[in-house]
Amino acid sequence: MKKKLITIFAILLFPLTVAAGGGGVALDPVNINLNDKESLQKGARTFVNYCLSCHSAGYMRYNRMGQDLGISEELVAENLLFAAEKTGDLMKAVMPAADAKKWFGTAPPDLTLTARSRGPKWIYTYMRSFYRDESAPSGWNNKVFAHVAMPHVLYEWQGEQRPIIEKDSHGVEHITGFEIAKAGTMTEKEYNEAMRDLTNFMVYLAEPAKLVRYKIGLYVILFLIIFMVAAYMLKKEYWKDVH
Amino acid sequence: MQKVFDAMLGWVDARFPLIKTWEEHLSKYYAPKNFNFWYYFGSLALLVLVIQIVSGIFLTMHYKPDTQLAFASVEYIMRDVPWGWLMRYLHSTGASFFFITVYLHMLRGIMYGSYRGPRELLWLIGMAIFIALMAEAFMGYLLPWGNMSYWGAQVIISLFSAIPFGIGDILSEWIRGDFVVSDATLNRFFAFHVIAVPLALCGLVFVHIVALHKVGSNNPDGIEIKKNKGPDGLPVDGIPFHPYYTVKDIVGVAGFLIIFAAVIFFAPELGGWFLEHDNFTPANILQTPPEIVPLWYFTPYYSLLRATTEEMVTKGLLPLTIVMTILTVISVRNVLAKMAAVGIGSVVVVCLFIFEAKLWGVILMGLGVGLFAFLPWLDMSPVKSIRYKGWMFKTALIIFCIDFLVLGWLGTQPASGPNVILAQIGTILYLLFFFLMPWYTTFDKTKPVPERVTQ
Structure with missing residues (x-):
């Protein structure tokens, strides 16, 4: 008990600043626009075809995504249902989690809320920061998430990156950039665009209400402003006789 | 129609003091006519309480207090329950706005001396509401079963184990119902959050209003309007509520709702201040978040806790105790009081050597909340309102407000480097605001208080 307490207090007083996949890496800005339906649909296609093979989006239903992104029930059923039987099912991973744990050493995390826990910039930068690392078990490493268990799934698109390493004044090595060692099927611009679409989709995935809440909020606030003016006039009328 | 209505009213009134209650508390309850902006926050806090109860009822219909289901049930509310996202954001934003309104309500009380006689008990009931509200917020925060929920609860409950003589460990185990935060903890926190504490809160708010209507409202001038009555026996500076x-x-409510709605619809996370990023990951007993940080309304007290290191005890609290004891002995005239001051001072000094720093951290955190309760007796100024107080009180209050905000901000930052020293200085200043109050309110040069309220 005492030991546990000491540990907890150590955490309390000296919080760890570097966490898995966090800490100090500059993240690239990404243009998020949930009104861009086409981008969301493209992102959804990438997500379902690639990410969903190993990761789940287990709090989200296929048909809800279809409705929100303007994809008909039939299209969802024909093209997107890999791991489910009904369009009303939750988006589970194709690969069983137990198998994934055996193969990768860790179960791939659920991705429904990644855009809210890590942020869109993180996803966008992470997906573009894989590089070849022969010493890693999967043959891949990532600048944003060092020693990540996940291999570069989209390497056919992006090609293979090699890191440009520079030593700073303390002799510590930093990755300052990447160069393409082996070209993929996409140009850098196309790949960035695809990753922007994917990130855009994941922002939607993390909070579907985002599609409607801005619009509703505008009407609510407009109403409240009119209400406030009316309330103020009423107050003025009543307070006329207070001296 | 009017006849039927009158008959019905008469029927009810013969059996229940309806008209009497209406008149005593609303239509013939005389409030000072000079309330300003600061006087909105009492009614706004009541509004937020209603919002929390109503949105909470809807959330309870869909939420599952089970470690296996809790996190998913919140996401179910956010996605599959029609307007569930709105109920959830109303509730999560409401929690933060509850504290905003209550803090401003308390600041109003401190500025205009609303805690002074005859309103001491009113202030104490308010303190009980404040503490109940903190308990309510703390337990509610565990329910989404996010990783920050989990580790926040783990850290705060384990604070109880700082209590010496073997009581602490037993106590924290008893609170959790387990050796770690677990399903048992989640279930009991759910019970406390949805019925026990809200029931207490509503009762306390009712008593708070009853006590207020007994003594009447204070006002920005700190004058008793009941002392100045017209020929009709009504206070000349009062108007019916x-x-x-x-x-x-209602104007205040509309203004408040505009800001409230802006947060709910445009920034419900408020950049991590109202909904923390780490709480969008389910609770994981094996993975501590990079920083365990409570929500903003607890961070000032959290800073007091973290600032209390061994060094703080010997170099900060020890001299503070000695100085305060000497100051008290010099200032009080009564020999018994002098002896009592020496006695209490010595006991505290001895205890400072005996007990570990972490216990003092917990004590300071408790003091950070509890010291407000002593304000009615610490403030010895001949006037109530800040309008007629001198520069010393004004300076002390400004420093305290800045200190409160700085400590709040530091509580969200890593406790390392200059942050520690800054939090320690902030802690001493926080304590001095209360400890030195009898002196600076006595020596402060006050202005004459007018007979009638000013506009």
Whole structure:
């Protein structure tokens, strides 16, 4: 008990600043626009075809995504249902989690809320920061998430990156950039665009209400402003006789 | 129609003091006519309480207090329950706004001396509401079963184990119902959050209003309007609460709702201040978040806790105790009081050597909340309102407000480097605001208080 307490207090007083996949890496800005339906649909296609093979989006239903992104029930059923039987099912991973744990050493995390826990910039930068690392078990490493268990799934698109390493004044090595060692099927611009679409989709995935809440909020606030003016006039009328 | 209505009213009134209650508390409850902006926050806090209860009822219909289901049930509310996202954001934003309104309500009380006689008990009931509210917020925060929920609860409950003589460990185990935060903890926190504490809160708020209406409201001038009555026996500077303040409060409600709605619809996370990023990951007993940080409304006290290191005890609290003891002995005239001061001072000094720093951290955190309760007796100024107090009180209050905000901000930052020293200085200043109050309110040069309220 005492030991546990000491540990907890150590955490309390000296919080760890570097966490898995966090800490100090500059993240690239990404243009998020949930009104861009086409981008969301493209992102959804990438997500379902690639990410969903190993990761789940287990709090989200296929048909809800279809409705929100303007994809008909039939299209969802024909093209997107890999791991489910009904369009009303939750988006589970194709690969069983137990198998994934055996193969990768860790179960791939659920991705429904990644855009809210890590942020869109993180996803966008992470997906573009894989590089070849022969010493890693999967043959891949990532600048944003060092020693990540996940291999570069989209390497056919992006090609293979090699890191440009520079030593700073303390002799510590930093990755300052990447160069393409082996070209993929996409140009850098196309790949960035695809990753922007994917990130855009994941922002939607993390909070579907985002599609409607801005619009509703505008009407609510407009109403409240009119209400406030009316309330103020009423107050003025009543307070006329207070001296 | 009017006849039928009158007959019905008469029927009810013969069996229940309906008209009497209406008159005593609304249409013939006389409130000072000079309330300003700061007087909105009482009624606004009541509004937030109602919002929390109503949105909470809807959330309870869909939420599952089970470690296996809790996190998913919140996401179910966010996605599959029609308007569930709105109920959830109303509730999560409401929690933060509850503290905003209550803090401003308390600041109003401190500025205008609303805690002074005859309103001491009113202030103490308010303190009980404040503590109940903190308990309510703390337990509610565990329910989404996010990783920050989990580790926040783990850290705060384990604070109880700082209590010496073997009581602490037993106590924290008893609170959790387990050796770690677990399903048992989640279930009991759910019970406390949805019925026990809200029931207490509603009861306390009722008593708070009853006590207020007994003594009457204070006002920005700190004058008793009941002392100045007209020939009709009514206070000349008073106006009936209804309709004057009901219509005025509706304006306040509208203004408040605009800001409230802006957060709910445009920034419900408020950049991590109202909903923390780490709480969008389910609770994981094996993975501590990079920083365990409570929500903003607890961070000032959290800073007091973290600032209390061994060094702080010996170099900060020890000299503070000695100085305060000497100051008290010099200032009080009564020999018994002098002896009591020496006695208490010595006991504290001895205890400072005996007990570990972490216990003092917990004590300071408790003091950070509890010291407000002593304000009615610490403030010895001949006047109530800040309008007629001198520069010393004004300076002390400004420093305290800045200190409160700085400590709040530091509580969200890593406790390392200059942050520690800064939090320690902030802690001493926080304590001095209360400890030195009897002196600076006595020596402060006050202005004459007018007979009638000013506009």
